[in-house]
Amino acid sequence: MKDETMSQQTAPRAPEARRRLPDEIGVIVALAVMMTVIGVARPRFLNPLNLLTILGHTTFLGMLAVGMVFLLAIREIDLSVGWIFNFSAVFTALLMVAHIDPWICAVAGVIFGAGLGLLNGVLVTTLRLPAIIVTLGTFSMFQGLSLVVNNSRAVVPPGQDSSYFNAISAKLFGVLPVPAVVFLVLAVAMHLVLHRSRFGYRVQAVGSNPEAAELAGISNAMVRLQTLVLMGAICGLSGAMYVGFRGAIDPNEGSDFVLMVVAAVIIGGTPLSGGAGTVIGAVIGTLIIQVISSGLIFFGIDATWSTFVTGAVIVLAVSLDQIVKYQRTRRARRARPSG
Amino acid sequence: MAARSAPHPTPLIEVRGLAKRYGGVVALDNMNLAVERGTIHAVVGENGAGKSTLMKALAGAVRPDSGTILLDGQAIAIDSPNAARKRGIGIVYQELSLFPQRSVLANLFVNREPTRGGFVSVAAMEARSRDLLDQLGLHVDVHAPVSRLSIGEQQLVELCRVLLEDPRLLILDEPNSALNKRETERLFTVLQRLRARGNTMLYVSHRLEEVFAISDRVTITRNGRDVLTKDRTALTIPEVIEGMIGVQHDVLFPPPLPHRAGQAGARIAVENLSNDTLRDISFTARAGEVVGLAGLEGSGVSNLLAVLFGTEAARSGRVTYPDARGLPKHPAEAARRGVCLVPADRRRNGLMLDKSILFNISQVAVGAGRGGSPWFSQSRALERANRQIAALRIKARSPYSLANELSGGNQQKVVIGKWLEIGPRVFLLDDPTRGVDVGAKREIYGLIRQMSADGGIVLFSSTELPELIGLCDRILVLYQGRLAGELSGAQLDSRTLLHLINTAELPSARDSGPEFAVPGAIGVPEGRP
Numbered sequence: 001m002k003d004e005t006m007s008q009q010t011a012p013r014a015p016e017a018r019r020r021l022p023d024e025i026g027v028i029v030a031l032a033v034m035m036t037v038i039g040v041a042r043p044r045f046l047n048p049l050n051l052l053t054i055l056g057h058t059t060f061l062g063m064l065a066v067g068m069v070f071l072l073a074i075r076e077i078d079l080s081v082g083w084i085f086n087f088s089a090v091f092t093a094l095l096m097v098a099h100i101d102p103w104i105c106a107v108a109g110v111i112f113g114a115g116l117g118l119l120n121g122v123l124v125t126t127l128r129l130p131a132i133i134v135t136l137g138t139f140s141m142f143q144g145l146s147l148v149v150n151n152s153r154a155v156v157p158p159g160q161d162s163s164y165f166n167a168i169s170a171k172l173f174g175v176l177p178v179p180a181v182v183f184l185v186l187a188v189a190m191h192l193v194l195h196r197s198r199f200g201y202r203v204q205a206v207g208s209n210p211e212a213a214e215l216a217g218i219s220n221a222m223v224r225l226q227t228l229v230l231m232g233a234i235c236g237l238s239g240a241m242y243v244g245f246r247g248a249i250d251p252n253e254g255s256d257f258v259l260m261v262v263a264a265v266i267i268g269g270t271p272l273s274g275g276a277g278t279v280i281g282a283v284i285g286t287l288i289i290q291v292i293s294s295g296l297i298f299f300g301i302d303a304t305w306s307t308f309v310t311g312a313v314i315v316l317a318v319s320l321d322q323i324v325k326y327q328r329t330r331r332a333r334r335a336r337p338s339g
Numbered sequence: 340m341a342a343r344s345a346p347h348p349t350p351l352i353e354v355r356g357l358a359k360r361y362g363g364v365v366a367l368d369n370m371n372l373a374v375e376r377g378t379i380h381a382v383v384g385e386n387g388a389g390k391s392t393l394m395k396a397l398a399g400a401v402r403p404d405s406g407t408i409l410l411d412g413q414a415i416a417i418d419s420p421n422a423a424r425k426r427g428i429g430i431v432y433q434e435l436s437l438f439p440q441r442s443v444l445a446n447l448f449v450n451r452e453p454t455r456g457g458f459v460s461v462a463a464m465e466a467r468s469r470d471l472l473d474q475l476g477l478h479v480d481v482h483a484p485v486s487r488l489s490i491g492e493q494q495l496v497e498l499c500r501v502l503l504e505d506p507r508l509l510i511l512d513e514p515n516s517a518l519n520k521r522e523t524e525r526l527f528t529v530l531q532r533l534r535a536r537g538n539t540m541l542y543v544s545h546r547l548e549e550v551f552a553i554s555d556r557v558t559i560t561r562n563g564r565d566v567l568t569k570d571r572t573a574l575t576i577p578e579v580i581e582g583m584i585g586v587q588h589d590v591l592f593p594p595p596l597p598h599r600a601g602q603a604g605a606r607i608a609v610e611n612l613s614n615d616t617l618r619d620i621s622f623t624a625r626a627g628e629v630v631g632l633a634g635l636e637g638s639g640v641s642n643l644l645a646v647l648f649g650t651e652a653a654r655s656g657r658v659t660y661p662d663a664r665g666l667p668k669h670p671a672e673a674a675r676r677g678v679c680l681v682p683a684d685r686r687r688n689g690l691m692l693d694k695s696i697l698f699n700i701s702q703v704a705v706g707a708g709r710g711g712s713p714w715f716s717q718s719r720a721l722e723r724a725n726r727q728i729a730a731l732r733i734k735a736r737s738p739y740s741l742a743n744e745l746s747g748g749n750q751q752k753v754v755i756g757k758w759l760e761i762g763p764r765v766f767l768l769d770d771p772t773r774g775v776d777v778g779a780k781r782e783i784y785g786l787i788r789q790m791s792a793d794g795g796i797v798l799f800s801s802t803e804l805p806e807l808i809g810l811c812d813r814i815l816v817l818y819q820g821r822l823a824g825e826l827s828g829a830q831l832d833s834r835t836l837l838h839l840i841n842t843a844e845l846p847s848a849r850d851s852g853p854e855f856a857v858p859g860a861i862g863v864p865e866g867r868p
Contacts (some may be wrong), residue, residue, distance in 0.1 A: 144524025201705045204698070208691035213687050215650070216757065217674030222639040275693055 014210055021279070027268055027284040032312030034288065038295040047113035053174060054290050059179040060085070060238045060245075061257055062286035065264040066183075067234035068189045069282045070227045072265055073194070074207040075274030076131040078231050080120060088113040089239030089249040090110075090150045096157030102164035109240030116142060117232015131228065139258075147251055156248040168244030179241050183206035184283075186234070191279040203227060208275030222281075251289065257283050263310060264289055267317040288313065351376045351539050352397070352428075352508055357406035358563075359392055365394040367403065374508065378539045379530060381554035382549065385583050385804065389563040390543045394512050397541070399423035406659045429506030431498050433513040439486035444468065446485050447500045454701070459771040468503065475499055475529050498529070509533070510541045527553050547576050547633070547841055559583055577834065584804065584833040592809035593785045605661035607765060607796050609647075612656035613812040616642040618821040620656070624798060626764075629791050631811030632800035633840050639820040641683065642799045644767045647798070648680040649673045655671030661764050661796065674707035678765040679758035681751075682775055689754035694745040696735055697724040699742050699753050704760045727756030732782065747778020755786060766790050772806060775831035785811055804833045818843035 039046040064081050071078050092109030096102050116138070123134045159165075170178050194200040205213040206223045214220050243249055266272065267288055270279025292313065293306035345767050347858065350373040359367040367389045374380045384390050395401035397408065399417040407414045410426055417423045423430070444464045445452075453463035465481065470793055472481070477495045485496060494514060514526065530540060530553060544550050550557060551571060558568040559582035566582045591855065605626040612620040616639045624630040634640045645651035647658065649667035658666045667673035671682070682688035690699055701720045724738035731752040735745060742750060751771060758766075768787065772780045787810060791797045801807050807814050813827040816839045823843035826836060838844055 148489060196715055196717070198705050198708075198713055198715050201698075201701065204694070205691060205702060205706055208694050209687075211688050212690055213706065215670050215680060215703070216702035217671040218702070219671050256412065273693075275691065328714075 014147070020301075022276055022282070022322070024269060024281050027281050027288065030265035031284050031288050031291065032293070034291055035114055038298060042298040043165060045295065049292075052177065052180070054287070054294050055180045056177045056284045057294075058153060058290045059177070059183040060242050061260055062264070062283055063186055063234055063238040064257060064261045065282040065286050066187050066279055068261050069190070069230040069268075069270050069277040069279050071131065071205050071231060072270045072272065073274055073277035074166040074223060074227055074260075075121065075210075075229070076124075076191055076224065077256050077262065078120065078131055078228060079134045080116075080135040080139040080142055081231065081235050081261055082144060082254035084113050084116045084232050084235035084259060085239045085242070086251075087116065087142045087146040087239070088250065089237040089243050089253070090146050090155055092240045092298055093155035093157045093243045093249050094149060096159070097155065099158070101179065102157070102159070102162050106164060107215075109243070110236040113236015114229050114233035117229040117235070119223070120232065121228035124228045125221040125225050131224070143255070150251055151250075151253050154248050154250045155242060160247050165244050165247065167242055177245075177246050182237075182241060185285045186237075194277060194279055197228060198221075199208075205274055207277075213243070215256050260286075260289055260310070263314045266321070269317075271321060271322070272318070273325070285317075291298055342502065344584065350374055351746075353410065353412070354393070354397070355407045355409070357393065357396060357403045357408070359389075359396065359401060359403045360482075365563050366405075367396070370406070370560070370563060371565045372810065373566050373568070374539060374541055375556070376536060377537050378540050378555040379534055379542055379553055381544065381550045381557045382560060383544060383550055383557060383579060383583060384560035386539065387562075387695035387803065388560040388583070390560055391512060392563075393560070394430060394510050394541065394543055397414060397423065397508075398732070399428075399512060399811055400430075412763070414528065424506075427505075427507035428502050428510065429501035429508070429512040430512065431494075431501050431514050432446065435490075435493055435497055437485045437493055438498060440484050442483060443479060443481040443485055443488070443496055443836050444568055446496055447503060468499065469501055471502055474532065475502075476525060480535050489522075494522070494526070495529070498526075502533075508539050512543045514542075527535040529609040532624075547579055551578075561803045573663075579632050580837050584837070591780075594786055595832060605764060605794065605796060607638055607647075607661060608657075608659040610633070610659075612643075612646065612653055612655045612658060614642070614646060614652060617653075618819075620822050622815055622816075622822065626661070626794045626796050627791055628813070629787060629797045629799055629811045631814035632798060632807040632817065633804075633807055633814055633836060634823075635840060637819075638817040640771055640817050642820075643817065644680060644769050644798065644800060647765075648678060648767055650680075670706050673707060674703050674761065677761065677763040678759070678767065679703070679763040679770045680767045681769060685747075685751055690742045690750060695724075695739045695741055696733065696745075696753055697721055697738040700724045700738075700757050700760060702757045704757075707761070713765045723760050727753070727759065730759070731786065733755050746779070748782070751775055751779065751783065752786075764795060765828070766795050766799075768797065768799045771799070772800055772801065772803070773838070779805075789817055790854040804836055807834055808836065816843075830857045 009311070035046070044050065049069055056203060064085065068081065070077065074194055084089045089110045092105045095105040097229045098110075120131065120138055123129070123138070124131050129133065168178055172181050194203065202213070202218050202223045205216070205218050206220050210220050213223075239249075239254075263278075264285035266285070268278055268283070268285030270277040270281060289310055292309050293303065295310065296306050297303055352372075352374045354372040356372060357367050357370040358365075370389060370393055372380075372382070372393065382390050382393065392401055396403045397417065399420045399422050402418060408417060409415070415426060417428070431653065438449070446459060446671065447468050448464050452459040453467065454460060455463060460856070461482075468481070468554060472478075475495050475498065477499065479492055485493055488496065498511075498514070508609055511530075524563060527549075530542075533540065535554075538663065542550070542554055551574075554571050556568065557571050557574055557579065559566045559579060561583060577656070606623055610621050610624045620631075620639075620643065627736075630642065634642045638733060646653050646666065653666060660678065661828045662676055667676060667678060670680070673804065680753060684831045686692060691702075697720050700723050701715070704721070704723060705715050727733065728735065728738060733749050742753060745753065755771070766787075771787075772783055775783065784806075787797060787799060799811060808831050811831070812823060814836060815825050816823045816836070818840070824839050
């Protein structure tokens with residue numbers, strides 16, 4: 001018995017790669033196929049300028065999706081993200097209207113978003129309620145407060161030739177929009193946080209088995225709180241950059257974010273059962289949603305169809321998730337030694 | 340009893356040579372049983388003796404590997420719970436299987452609701468259940484959700500549901516584990532009334548006093564076999580205990596290891612600890628010692644460990660740990676102070692089943708620590724996993740195998756390994772060998788010895804007496820939340836222990852009274868093996 005154990009140990013399988021990559025490769029292939037099909041039919045679609053526009057459009061929503069991965073990974077969901085985004089953007093813009101340095105306003109916006117996330121987190125942990133319930137309430141609270149402070153009108157900050165606005169609307173190497181760069185950097189950073197930090201480890205542990213995590217000394221409440229604050233901060237960052245990029249914040253911007261954000265994360269392959277997540281998948285998922293809606297336009301189909309198609313893609317992605325999970329449990333049952 | 344069964348010379352149900360293996364674990368090994376009509380037949384045995392598997396086989400929940408079951412002298416196959424029901428075999432399991440949010444009536448007629456014109460007829464349900472509910476003395480609002488009833492009443496609802504099927508054989512698998520004394524008495528009255536009506540019952544329990552109060556015949560089981568079947572009147576409690584214990588397998592237990600020097604001073608002192616379950620518990624445990632905790636389900640053993648680990652609150656009392664501080668407020672603090680808990684239900688409370696061994700071994704080292712690097716190093720996690728796989732001889736294809744793919748024993752080793760990574764000083768082990776095969780048990784015993792030899796303070800609870808006797812230097816017995824007694828040295832033998840667990844009859848160790856006084860003495864205690 002001992003010999004057998006030893007010989008098995010000396011030949012370890014290829015790490016992680018074997019298990020995790022296929023998920024993301026799946027969505028990457030899906031995205032590539034989709035772009036190829038559209039590109040063959042409408043070559044103009046593959047024009048780099050068009051692709052960069054698509055990337056630019058996804059940025060603000062995509063950042064939220066990156067944060068939402070952490071929430072789904074702890075078996076929670078934050079419905080209020082769209083309004084944290086909006087409220088933070090309005091807050092940032094109003095500070096700019098008050099002639100505070102735009103850079104300071106932007107930082108304040110991020111902190112403000114984190115504060116709204118903290119409010120969600122405190123409610124979730126003290127009331128011991130699922131985040132979906134709490135954020136259903138704060139969804140409307142943040143929307144209402146945002147509408148109160150902006151008088152239901154777009155907020156347009158002055159001095160849009162200042163360094164902040166120039167920096168955000170600049171293009172790196174003359175092509176890459178700065179928000180897209182920030183988005184990609186954030187995605188890489190959050191990918192590392194999820195898989196290589198202790199916080200990320202705890203997120204996965206709590207999502208996988210909250211009771212076992214608690215008994216291993218991982219405070220579920222603390223992880224929930226931290227995750228919701230992180231989510232809020234990312235919404236704040238997205239909102240602050242949005243003001244710099246568009247030069248204004250509409251009262252309803254962000255109202256339809258949450259469904260698309262969750263859709264992107266699910267399409268990307270983050271399991272609904274929690275315990276795991278893929279930031280890269282979420283980025284690809286966001287791109288897939290954006291490619292669908294742009295692609296439909298290129299085919300001359302009415303843009304209103306994109307909502308339906310996005311929904312259909314979600315159903316497809318969830319079905320695939322379920323099939324994969326089913327096969328995994330079957331494989332696990334077969335692999336378990338008897339005795 | 341014999342007179343009652345005279346008109347039917349063949350037993351109602353008979354089991355011959357039943358065997359069942361789960362992988363390497365033998366649950367049933369040549370089990371025989373004959374239940375006569377109109378009797379209450381008790382089946383007793385220690386954990387793992389095969390009682391529950393036998394009942395499940397009769398109820399169609401488990402398929403035996405070999406052997407025959409005869410009903411009215413005819414061999415039958417019971418290959419599903421439905422088949423058992425059709426043959427007239429009803430079972431009340433230890434765990435309630437009610438729908439808490441639904442009404443009593445809805446629960447009584449699950450899946451066979453009487454209908455009138457296509458609609459479920461509440462009136463018909465009431466009419467059909469009224470008599471039986473009266474007989475059972477269950478006077479509750481039948482339209483209220485079951486969750487509003489007491490556990491005892493719920494148990495009676497469950498019993499009533501099974502009785503509505505009018506079974507020829509009623510099986511009760513530890514039906515009163517959740518009942519208080521009054522509820523148990525009520526249950527027994529019902530059972531006696533049923534027997535008077537001519538019903539036949541199989542009653543499984545390890546509470547011997549109750550078995551003697553209710554049953555006509557007793558079958559003692561051990562290691563998957565029937566050891567002895569006799570009329571209850573021809574048996575005494577000591578005889579039954581003798582039969583349940585049998586010969587011990589001393590080889591399972593490795594000898595104590597030599598202690599390392601310099602650690603002997605550490606100790607944990609518990610003084611007058613009380614909470615909702617525990618009453619005034621005091622003891623000390625020293626480094627290098629294995630202290631056993633024994634007691635029936637609900638006696639407070641698990642609660643005591645939970646309090647010491649910081650998952651359950653204490654109302655009063657003082658506990659001093661080796662670091663001279665008091666009770667940890669939560670598991671995170673316990674983990675940081677080197678107090679570890681190996682939970683009884685490892686799949687629910689110990690492991691992330693969809694994660695790798697590597698991930699699970701890092702649970703405490705990465706999850707619980709405060710300060711240090713904010714990063715989770717894959718290479719250090721791999722080091723940890725490989726270290727524990729080698730040290731604990733965890734059988735797995737690789738450190739990346741999922742916890743779910745491991746056998747029970749190897750899963751338990753992963754749980755132990757995750758704690759060994761932080762070098763704990765206090766080990767709280769809550770029934771660590773539950774559902775583990777014999778080979779892995781032996782290895783876990785070795786690990787426990789090692790923990791103690793390395794200067795750890797080990798509190799070890801178990802439901803298996805030979806384990807406690809074979810491993811522990813001292814055994815504390817809890818009974819209804821209080822410390823019923825402490826056994827050590829020459830007192831450590833199964834009969835004394837089983838008596839103390841079941842009856843709380845030995846004087847507590849703190850009393851100055853006679854150290855050894857068993858009413859209806861059960862012979863000279865054996866020395867430690």
